[in-house]
Amino acid sequence: MSGFSAEWLSLREPADTTARNLELMARLLDWRQRQSSLTVLDLASGTGANCRFLAPLLGGEQHWRLVDYDPALLARSQLEMQPWANATGHCDLEWLLLDLVRDWERLDFQEVQLVTASALLDLVSADWLERLAHCCGQWRAALFIALSYDGEIIWQPALAGDEVLRQWVNRHQRTDKGFGPALGSDAVAALATLLRNQDYKVMVRPSRWQLGPEQAMLQTALLEGWVNAALEIAPEAASELANWQIQRRRWIECGQSRLQVGHWDLWAWTDTVPSYTNSQ
Numbered sequence: 001m002s003g004f005s006a007e008w009l010s011l012r013e014p015a016d017t018t019a020r021n022l023e024l025m026a027r028l029l030d031w032r033q034r035q036s037s038l039t040v041l042d043l044a045s046g047t048g049a050n051c052r053f054l055a056p057l058l059g060g061e062q063h064w065r066l067v068d069y070d071p072a073l074l075a076r077s078q079l080e081m082q083p084w085a086n087a088t089g090h091c092d093l094e095w096l097l098l099d100l101v102r103d104w105e106r107l108d109f110q111e112v113q114l115v116t117a118s119a120l121l122d123l124v125s126a127d128w129l130e131r132l133a134h135c136c137g138q139w140r141a142a143l144f145i146a147l148s149y150d151g152e153i154i155w156q157p158a159l160a161g162d163e164v165l166r167q168w169v170n171r172h173q174r175t176d177k178g179f180g181p182a183l184g185s186d187a188v189a190a191l192a193t194l195l196r197n198q199d200y201k202v203m204v205r206p207s208r209w210q211l212g213p214e215q216a217m218l219q220t221a222l223l224e225g226w227v228n229a230a231l232e233i234a235p236e237a238a239s240e241l242a243n244w245q246i247q248r249r250r251w252i253e254c255g256q257s258r259l260q261v262g263h264w265d266l267w268a269w270t271d272t273v274p275s276y277t278n279s280q
């Protein structure tokens with residue numbers, strides 16, 4: 001349904017885990033020490049990778065609301081994660097089938113202390129980010145937004161054509177992914193500004209994928225996806241792209257290819273009280 005298969009999400013999950021920014025994780029865990037029980041909203045949760053990573057680190061009493069609009073991904077998440085949640089005894093999970101655009105009003109921020117997402121932000125539009133920042137600000141919820149693509153793609157060995165491919169991919173990133181015109185690699189900076197305007201403290205740090213020859217399957221999947229995206233932007237370059245792809249695939253297959261893909265992690269928090277408290 002969404003174009004993100006469970007197979008793709010499990011292929012990228014180990015690279016995401018390695019790439020996450022440790023300084024921001026430490027800040028998040030410091031903040032966690034000051035909370036008692038925690039309600040977390042995980043936006044576009046897919047099969048639950050973000051929760052699988054964060055919940056064991058956050059520890060203590062936790063209630064997670066995992067939200068996605070793809071029923072197959074949510075069902076898989078439920079199947080895989082419910083036994084784990086039962087075993088921990090103090091992490092309770094709830095799965096919500098919602099479209100983050102059409103069903104936004106149904107999303108409940110009440111009592112949420114932490115809003116999180118991974119591999120989502122580059123898909124969203126400026127309008128959608130404003131809504132997100134507004135709702136978080138109203139409830140003074142902290143935000144931990146991981147692994148947003150930053151526009152950087154660096155292959156080794158380098159090849160003529162790398163830069164033009166990167167530019168086509170980045171133009172494709174700005175097309176509509178269901179949230180309105182996507183902000184792509186500008187999304188993190190835009191969210192940081194919106195949050196600072198609401199007196200949040202915001203930290204942004206890199207969380208790059210550094211893929212070596214042992215991650216050939218992930219490199220191949222990225223190569224195919226990017227060539228398809230580039231073809232949508234520049235169909236007239238089909239034969240140029242095909243030649244470039246043949247050489248890239250050859251290097252991946254013979255274990256000579258390295259690939260760096262840039263991401264940002266964002267951590268934002270505030271010590272001020274929610275506006276609903278002021279109005280009571």
Ligand SMILES: C[S@@+](CC[C@H](N)C(=O)[O-])C[C@H]1O[C@@H](n2cnc3c(N)ncnc32)[C@H](O)[C@@H]1O
Pocket residue numbers: 002004009043044045046047048049050067068069070073098099100101117118119120178
């Ligand atoms: C790149 S995946 C990331 C999934 C997960 N957070 C992870 O890190 O593995 C993007 C997710 O966004 C979800 N998604 C895309 N558009 C959505 C929408 N309008 N409403 C809810 N979920 C959406 C997809 O179903 C997919 O699970």
